[in-house]
Amino acid sequence: MIQNVFYFLCFLTLISGSMVVFSRNPVYSVLFLILTFFSISGHYILLNAQFLAAVNIIVYAGAIMVLFLFVIMFLNLNKENETHKSNLSKFAAVIAGGILLVIMVAALKDVDAGTYKAEGFDSQIGMVQNLGMVLFKNYLLPFELASVLFLVAMAGAVMLGKKETGERHF
Amino acid sequence: MTSIILLSVFGIINLFLGFLKSNKILLPAVIIFLAIVFGVNFLDWNNPQSHFNNMLTIDNFAVAFSAVMVLSLALILPFSRSYINSGNPHLAEFYSILMFSLVGAIMMVSYENIIMLFLGIEILSIAMYVMAGSHKKELRSNEAALKYLLMGSFATGILLFGFALIYGASGSFNIAEIASFSSNTTATDLLPMMEIGVLLVLVGICFKIGAAPFHFWTPDVYEGTPTLFTTYMSTVVKTAGIAAFYKLVWAVFPGLNEFWYPTLVAITVLTLVIGNIGAAIQTSFKRMMAYSSIAHAGYLLIALTSFNDYSENAVLFYALSYTVATVAAFGVLKLVSDQREGETYEMFNGLGRTNPLLAFAMTVAMCSLASIPLTGGFFAKFFIFGSAIEAGAVWLVVVAILMSAVSIYYYFRVVMAMYMKEPVGEKVAVDGFAAFMLIFLSIFTFIMGIFPGWFNNWL
Numbered sequence: 001m002i003q004n005v006f007y008f009l010c011f012l013t014l015i016s017g018s019m020v021v022f023s024r025n026p027v028y029s030v031l032f033l034i035l036t037f038f039s040i041s042g043h044y045i046l047l048n049a050q051f052l053a054a055v056n057i058i059v060y061a062g063a064i065m066v067l068f069l070f071v072i073m074f075l076n077l078n079k080e081n082e083t084h085k086s087n088l089s090k091f092a093a094v095i096a097g098g099i100l101l102v103i104m105v106a107a108l109k110d111v112d113a114g115t116y117k118a119e120g121f122d123s124q125i126g127m128v129q130n131l132g133m134v135l136f137k138n139y140l141l142p143f144e145l146a147s148v149l150f151l152v153a154m155a156g157a158v159m160l161g162k163k164e165t166g167e168r169h170f
Numbered sequence: 171m172t173s174i175i176l177l178s179v180f181g182i183i184n185l186f187l188g189f190l191k192s193n194k195i196l197l198p199a200v201i202i203f204l205a206i207v208f209g210v211n212f213l214d215w216n217n218p219q220s221h222f223n224n225m226l227t228i229d230n231f232a233v234a235f236s237a238v239m240v241l242s243l244a245l246i247l248p249f250s251r252s253y254i255n256s257g258n259p260h261l262a263e264f265y266s267i268l269m270f271s272l273v274g275a276i277m278m279v280s281y282e283n284i285i286m287l288f289l290g291i292e293i294l295s296i297a298m299y300v301m302a303g304s305h306k307k308e309l310r311s312n313e314a315a316l317k318y319l320l321m322g323s324f325a326t327g328i329l330l331f332g333f334a335l336i337y338g339a340s341g342s343f344n345i346a347e348i349a350s351f352s353s354n355t356t357a358t359d360l361l362p363m364m365e366i367g368v369l370l371v372l373v374g375i376c377f378k379i380g381a382a383p384f385h386f387w388t389p390d391v392y393e394g395t396p397t398l399f400t401t402y403m404s405t406v407v408k409t410a411g412i413a414a415f416y417k418l419v420w421a422v423f424p425g426l427n428e429f430w431y432p433t434l435v436a437i438t439v440l441t442l443v444i445g446n447i448g449a450a451i452q453t454s455f456k457r458m459m460a461y462s463s464i465a466h467a468g469y470l471l472i473a474l475t476s477f478n479d480y481s482e483n484a485v486l487f488y489a490l491s492y493t494v495a496t497v498a499a500f501g502v503l504k505l506v507s508d509q510r511e512g513e514t515y516e517m518f519n520g521l522g523r524t525n526p527l528l529a530f531a532m533t534v535a536m537c538s539l540a541s542i543p544l545t546g547g548f549f550a551k552f553f554i555f556g557s558a559i560e561a562g563a564v565w566l567v568v569v570a571i572l573m574s575a576v577s578i579y580y581y582f583r584v585v586m587a588m589y590m591k592e593p594v595g596e597k598v599a600v601d602g603f604a605a606f607m608l609i610f611l612s613i614f615t616f617i618m619g620i621f622p623g624w625f626n627n628w629l
Binding site: 103104107108110111112113114137138139140141142145146148149151152153155156157158159160162164 | 174178181182185221222223225226259260263264266267270271273274277283285286289292293296297299300303304306338359360362363365366
C-alpha cells in the first residue's frame with residue numbers, strides 16, 4: 001500500500017516537474033510547480049516529517065507561488081513570446097545537461113543507501129517539538145544568523161525599491 | 171564570534187545613523203566601528219575555541235582571514251567620498267549592507283558546520299546582488315545585478331544540491347564528521363554519492379570565486395557594478411571564497427583528495443590561462459581588472475592544490491597583497507573615472523603629468539599585481555610557487571610563470587598610457603583622505619615587498 005502511494009507520488013512529481021519546464025505558458029508552469037510542491041509534501045509525510053510537509057505547503061505552495069503568479073501577471077509574460085534561441089545553444093544545453101544526468105545516474109546506481117529498519121524507528125522524529133529542540137539547541141547560531149541574511153535582503157530591497165528624487169513616477 | 175556580534179550590532183546602529191540630517195558622520199563612524207572590530211578580532215588570537223555546539227571555530231586561520239577582510243573594507247570605504255558629496259540618500263544602507271556582508275564573510279572563514287558555510291555564502295552573495303544594482307539609473311548596473319542574481323542563484327542551487335548529497339552520504343553537517351567519513355575507506359557503499367556531492371560543491375564554490383570555466387559572469391558584473399563595490403567584490407568576496415575553499419578541500423574532503431585533485435588542477439590551469447589571455451585582449455581598464463581577478467583566483471588555487479606547511483601562509487599573504495594592490499588600482503580608477511567619464515585605457519593618458527600621486531599609486535599597484543620585485547605581489551607569488559614546488563607540482567608553476575609574463579603586458583599598458591601619452595584632460599581633483607589612503611597603500615605594498623617575513627609566518 002505505502003509502496004504504491006510512493007510510486008504514485010513519484011510519478012506525479014516527475015510528470016508535473018517536467019511539465020513546469022515544457023509548458024509554453026508561464027502561468028501553466030507556475031500551476032504545475034504548485035502541483036509539484038504538493039506531491040513533494042506527500043513524500044515528506046511518507047518520511048514522517050509532518051511539520052516539514054505543512055510548512056512546504058504553507059510557504060512554497062501558498063506564499064511563494066502566489067508571488068510568482070503576481071509577478072508573471074504584472075509583467076504580462078503570459079503571452080507565448082519566448083525569445084528564439086539559436087540551435088547551437090540548445091544543442092550545447094542538451095549535451096551539458098545530458099552529461100550531468102549520465103554522471104548522476106552512473107554514480108548513484110552503485111549507491112547502497114541501506115534499508116528501512118522498523119526496530120530503530122522513532123515515530124516522533126518529525127514532530128514540531130523535536131524539530132524545535134534541534135533548531136533551538138544544536139542549530140541556534142545558524143538560526144539566529146539567518147536574521148542577518150533577512151536584514152541584508154530587506155535593507156537592499158527597500159534601497160532598490162525606494163523612489164529617488166528626480167525619478168519617473170509610474 | 172565577538173566580531174560577528176559586533177559587526178551585526180554596528181550595522182544596525184549605522185542604519186539608524188542614516189536618519190541624521192547630515193551624512194558627514196557616517197564615514198568616520200564606520201571606520202571607527204571597523205577599527206574596533208579589527209582590534210576585538212585579535213582577542214581570539216592563539217586561543218582557538220568553538221562556539222554553539224561546534225557551529226563556528228575561531229582559530230588563527232579564521233582570525234587572520236577575518237582581519238584581512240575587515241581591513242580591506244576599511245581601506246575601500248575612504249574612496250566613497252563622491253557618494254557623500256553628491257548627497258546619496260542611501261549612504262547609510264550602503265555601509266550597513268557592506269558591514270552585514272562582512273558577517274557572512276567571517277562565517278565563511280570560521281565555519282565548523284556546512285550550514286554555516288552555506289549561510290555565510292548567501293549573506294555575502296545577497297549583499298553583492300544588491301550592491302551590483304545600487305546605481306539604479308544606469309543600465310549597466312541593472313544588467314550586472316540581474317545577471318549576477320540569476321547566475322548566482324543557479325550556482326547556489328548546485329552548491330546546495332552538493333551539500334545535500336554530502337549530508338545524505340555522511341549523515342552529518344559537521345566538517346569533522348564528514349572528514350572522518352570521507353577518509354574511511356571501508357564505507358564504500360555511499361562513496362559515489364559523496365563524490366558527486368563533492369563535485370557539485372566544487373562547481374558552486376568555483377562560481378563564487380570566479381574560477382574558469384565558471385567565470386562568465388565576472389567581466390560583465392564587475393564592469394557594470396559601481397567601482398566602489400567592484401573593489402569589494404574582487405577583494406573581500408574573493409578572499410572569503412578562497413579561504414572557505416581552502417578549508418573545504420583540506421579540512422572537509424581530505425580523504426577524497428585523489429578524487430578531486432585532478433579536477434582542481436584542471437580548473438586552476440584553465441583559470442590561469444583564460445584569466446590572463448582574456449585580460450590581455452580587453453580595451454576597458456575595468457574589464458581588464460575583472461579578468462585579472464580571475465587570473466589571481468587561479469594563482470590562489472595553485473596554493474589550494476598543494477597542502478603543506480607553506481600553503482596556508484601563502485594564501486594569507488597573497489590575499490593581503492592582492493587586496494592592497496587592487497584597492498589602490500580601483501581607487502585611482504574611481505577618482506579618475508568620476509571626472510573623466512569612461513573606463514578605457516585612454517582615460518589614463520598623461521596622468522603622470524597632471525596627477526603624479528595618482529599615477530605613482532597606480533604604478534605601484536600594477537607592479538604589485540604583475541609581481542615585480544620590491545612589491546608585495548612578488549613575494550606573494552614567490553610563496554605560492556614555493557609551496558607548489560614543495561608539493562611537487564613543478565609543471566603547474568611553469569604554466570603560472572608563463573602566464574605571469576603575459577600579465578606584465580596588460581598591467582603595463584596603463585602605466586605606459588599614464589607616462590608616455592599626452593594628457594587628455596584637466597587635473598583630477600583628489601580629496602585629502604583618498605590621497606592619504608593611496609600613499610598608505612603604496613607604502614604598505616613596499617613594506618610587504620621589502621619585509622615579507624613580517625607577514626608570512628602568522629599561521
